[in-house]
Amino acid sequence: MPPTKESKRDRPPAAEGGRPRGTPQRLGDRVFSGASTGAGVLILVILAGVAAFLIAEAWPALWADSEDVTGGDGIVLYIWPVLFGTLISAAFALVIATPLAVAIALFISHYAPRRVASLLGYVIDLLAAVPSIIFGLWGVAELAPMTVGPTEWLADNLGFIPLFDGPASATGRTMLVAVIVLAVMILPIATAVIREAFLQTPRLHEEASLALGATRWEMIRMAVLPFGRSAIIGGSMLGLGRALGETMAVAIVLSANRDIVSFDLISSANSSTIAANIALSFPESSGLDVNTLIASGLVLFAVTLLVNMGARAVINRRREFSGAN
Amino acid sequence: MRNRLVRAAAPAAAAAVLLAMCAGCSGGGDGEGTVTRGTLTGELTGSGATFPDPLFQEWMSYYSESIETRVSIDYHAVGSGGGIEQFLSDTVDFGSSERYLQESELTVAGDVRGCAAVQFPVVFGAVVIALNDDALDGLILTSEVIARVYDRQITHYDDPAIAALNPGMELPHEEIVPVHRSDGSGTTYVFTRYLTTEVGFWAEEYAEGTDIDWHADTLGGEGNEGVARGVTENPGGLGYVNQSYALSAGLATARVVNEDGVPIEPTLAATTAASEEAEIPDDFQFTIDDIGGDGYPITGANWIFAYECGYDDETAALLRDFWTWALEDTQADRFAAELGYAPMGRDLKERVIREIARVNSR
Numbered sequence: 001m002p003p004t005k006e007s008k009r010d011r012p013p014a015a016e017g018g019r020p021r022g023t024p025q026r027l028g029d030r031v032f033s034g035a036s037t038g039a040g041v042l043i044l045v046i047l048a049g050v051a052a053f054l055i056a057e058a059w060p061a062l063w064a065d066s067e068d069v070t071g072g073d074g075i076v077l078y079i080w081p082v083l084f085g086t087l088i089s090a091a092f093a094l095v096i097a098t099p100l101a102v103a104i105a106l107f108i109s110h111y112a113p114r115r116v117a118s119l120l121g122y123v124i125d126l127l128a129a130v131p132s133i134i135f136g137l138w139g140v141a142e143l144a145p146m147t148v149g150p151t152e153w154l155a156d157n158l159g160f161i162p163l164f165d166g167p168a169s170a171t172g173r174t175m176l177v178a179v180i181v182l183a184v185m186i187l188p189i190a191t192a193v194i195r196e197a198f199l200q201t202p203r204l205h206e207e208a209s210l211a212l213g214a215t216r217w218e219m220i221r222m223a224v225l226p227f228g229r230s231a232i233i234g235g236s237m238l239g240l241g242r243a244l245g246e247t248m249a250v251a252i253v254l255s256a257n258r259d260i261v262s263f264d265l266i267s268s269a270n271s272s273t274i275a276a277n278i279a280l281s282f283p284e285s286s287g288l289d290v291n292t293l294i295a296s297g298l299v300l301f302a303v304t305l306l307v308n309m310g311a312r313a314v315i316n317r318r319r320e321f322s323g324a325n
Numbered sequence: 326m327r328n329r330l331v332r333a334a335a336p337a338a339a340a341a342v343l344l345a346m347c348a349g350c351s352g353g354g355d356g357e358g359t360v361t362r363g364t365l366t367g368e369l370t371g372s373g374a375t376f377p378d379p380l381f382q383e384w385m386s387y388y389s390e391s392i393e394t395r396v397s398i399d400y401h402a403v404g405s406g407g408g409i410e411q412f413l414s415d416t417v418d419f420g421s422s423e424r425y426l427q428e429s430e431l432t433v434a435g436d437v438r439g440c441a442a443v444q445f446p447v448v449f450g451a452v453v454i455a456l457n458d459d460a461l462d463g464l465i466l467t468s469e470v471i472a473r474v475y476d477r478q479i480t481h482y483d484d485p486a487i488a489a490l491n492p493g494m495e496l497p498h499e500e501i502v503p504v505h506r507s508d509g510s511g512t513t514y515v516f517t518r519y520l521t522t523e524v525g526f527w528a529e530e531y532a533e534g535t536d537i538d539w540h541a542d543t544l545g546g547e548g549n550e551g552v553a554r555g556v557t558e559n560p561g562g563l564g565y566v567n568q569s570y571a572l573s574a575g576l577a578t579a580r581v582v583n584e585d586g587v588p589i590e591p592t593l594a595a596t597t598a599a600s601e602e603a604e605i606p607d608d609f610q611f612t613i614d615d616i617g618g619d620g621y622p623i624t625g626a627n628w629i630f631a632y633e634c635g636y637d638d639e640t641a642a643l644l645r646d647f648w649t650w651a652l653e654d655t656q657a658d659r660f661a662a663e664l665g666y667a668p669m670g671r672d673l674k675e676r677v678i679r680e681i682a683r684v685n686s687r
Binding site: 071140141145170171173251252254255256257258259260268269279280281282283284285286287289290 | 375403404405406407409410413500502507508509510511514535536538539541542543544545546547551554555558559
C-alpha cells in the first residue's frame with residue numbers, strides 16, 4: 001500500500017484538481033485515465049469488501065454470551081492474549097531487523113565496491129522470495145535447538161530482565177525463535193526500501209559535507225540518514241505489516257498456549273499470534289468458534305490499519321525536515 | 326486468508342498423496358470380487374476430517390477407476406469443523422467428521438433442506454502414544470498416568486506410578502516431554518475425550534475438545550508430523566498421534582490398559598475389537614468409551630453426513646452406492662488395513678448399510 005501513496009505525494013500540484021486546463025485529450029488519454037481510476041477504485045472496493053466480510057462474520061461473536069465464546073471467558077479475554085503475542089513478536093522482530101536493514105542498506109549504497117553491492121542486493125532480494133513455510137521449518141528444525149544453550153545462559157545471568165525471566169525452554173520452541181525468524185523474513189523488504197532511498201541521496205549534499213571536512217561516517221550521519229529517514233520508517237512499517245500477518249512460520253515455530261500474556265521470550269509458555277491461531281484452529285472450528293476467530297482477524301485488520309496510518313503520519317510530519325525536498 | 330489456509334493444508338495434502346500413492350503400488354490392485362460396472366454417472370463432492378483423508382482418497386480413486394468409471398468423487402480434507410460447517414451450509418454433498426452431529430446441529434440440518442440429516446460411521450481409528458526411546462516400546466500406561474503426564478505431575482519415566490505398571494522394565498531417569506497438537510484436530514478430540522471419561526481431575530481441569538488449554542510446560546506440534554517431530558527430536562518425548570501415522574512412521578508406542586485391566590498394544594486388530602466392544606445405538610450417536618476385552622481403549626470413529634432429501638437421482642444413487650461399496654467390498658477393507666485404519670465389524674456394517682438407504686429416501 002505505501003508505494004501507491006508514495007507516488008501520490010510526488011505528483012505535481014497541477015494534477016491535484018484533475019486534468020490541467022487546456023491539455024489536449026485523445027482516446028489514449030481517456031482510456032488510460034479510466035483504467036487507472038478504475039484500478040484505484042477497485043482497491044478501495046476490495047478493502048471495503050474485506051472489512052465488510054470481517055465485520056459481518058465477526059458480529060455474532062461480538063455479542064455472544066461470554067460462556068459461549070471459545071475458552072468460555074468472553075471475546076475480549078480470548079483475543080487479548082493472541083493480540084499481545086502478535087504485537088510483541090512483531091515489535092521485537094522490528095527491533096532486531098531495523099538496525100540490521102539500515103546497516104545493510106548503508107553498506108550496499110556507500111561502502112561496498114560496486115560489484116559486491118549489486119551481488120548483495122540481488123541476494124537480499126532473493127531472500128524475500130523464500131516461502132514463509134521454509135523459514136518456519138528452518139526455525140523449528142535448526143534455529144530452535146541452537147537457541148537452547150544461549151537462552152539457558154540468558155535465564156541464569158540476565159534473568160532479572162523480564163524478557164529473559166525463564167526458566168528457559170528445553171526444546172527452544174520459544175517466542176525468541178519466532179521473533180528471530182520474523183526478523184529474517186522482514187529484513188529483505190525493509191532493506192530494499194531503505195537502500196533505494198540511500199542511493200538517491202543527492203550527490204551534491206554528500207560532496208558538500210565531504211568538502212566541509214566531514215569523515216565518511218559524518219557525511220552519512222549528516223547527509224544520508226536524514227535524507228533516508230522517512231524511508232527507514234516506511235521500510236520498517238512495511239516489514240511490520242508482514243510480521244503482524246505472518247502465519248505459517250509462526251504457527252510451526254511457536255509452541256503456544258492459550259491465556260498466556262508474558263514478556264518472557266525464552267520460556268516454554270508462549271502466547272500465540274492472531275494469524276497463527278486462526279490457521280491452526282480454523283479447520284476444526286464450527287459455529288460460533290469460527291465467528292470468534294474471524295473477530296480476532298478483524299482486530300488484526302484494525303491494528304494493521306492503525307500501524308500503517310501511524311507510519312504515514314510520522315513520515316508526513318518528518319518530511320519537511322528530512323532534506324528530502 | 327483463504328490462500329493462507331490452503332497453504333496450511335498443503336503439506337498435509339502432499340503427505341496424503343504420498344501415502345495414497347505408496348499404498349497404490351503395494352496394493353497390487355486386482356482384488357477379487359470387484360467388478361467394473363460403469364452404470365452410474367455424476368459428480369460427488371464432500372469435505373471434512375483430515376484423519377481419514379488418505380483412505381478416502383484411495384477408496385475414491387479406486388472406485389472411480391475400477392468400479393464406476395464414469396463418475397468423479399472429490400473429497401476435501403478441510404478438517405472436521407470445516408466439514409460440519411460446509412455440510413450445514415449445504416455447499417457439499419456429504420460431510421465427514423470425527424464427532425457425530427449433536428441434537429442442536431441436527432436441528433440446523435433439518436432446516437437446510439427441510440428434511441432430516443443421516444449420519445453413519447464408516448471407519449475406526451485409534452490414537453496411540455508414541456515414544457522417543459525405542460527401548461521403551463511397549464511401555465504400559467493407564468489413563469490416569471497419561472493424564473498426570475500431560476498435567477506435569479509425572480515428570481520422569483522412572484516415576485513410581487510408571488514403575489508400578491512396568492515391573493520388568495528398566496526405566497531411565499529421563500524427563501518426559503509431553504507433546505500435543507498445536508492445531509485443532511479430531512485426534513486431540515478422541516484423546517482428550519478418552520481422558521475426560523476416564524480421569525476425574527482431567528474432566529475438571531482440561532475437559533475435551535478439538536483444541537484445549539494445555540499445561541504451559543508441554544510442547545505443541547502442528548499436525549501429526551509436528552507431534553512426531555517433537556517426539557523424535559526431543560529425548561524423553563511422548564506424544565499422541567493417529568494410529569495410521571504411527572504405523573507408517575514406525576514409531577515406538579506404549580501399551581494402554583483398558584477397562585478390563587489388560588494392557589493392549591495398539592494394533593489394527595485391537596482397534597477393530599474396540600469397535601465391536603462399543604455399544605452403538607440406532608441413531609449412531611455414540612462415543613467409544615469403557616472398552617474392555619481385547620479392545621484398545623483410545624479409539625474414535627469417523628462419521629459421514631448426508632441428507633434425507635434434496636439430491637438429484639444421479640447424485641443420490643452415486644452417494645449411496647459409493648459408501649455401500651466402501652463397506653461391502655473386501656478390497657476397500659484391504660486398503661483400510663494397509664493404510665492403518667480399522668474396518669468396522671460385520672454386524673455394524675450391515676446396520677450402517679441399512680442407514681445409508683435412508684439417503685434421499687424422501
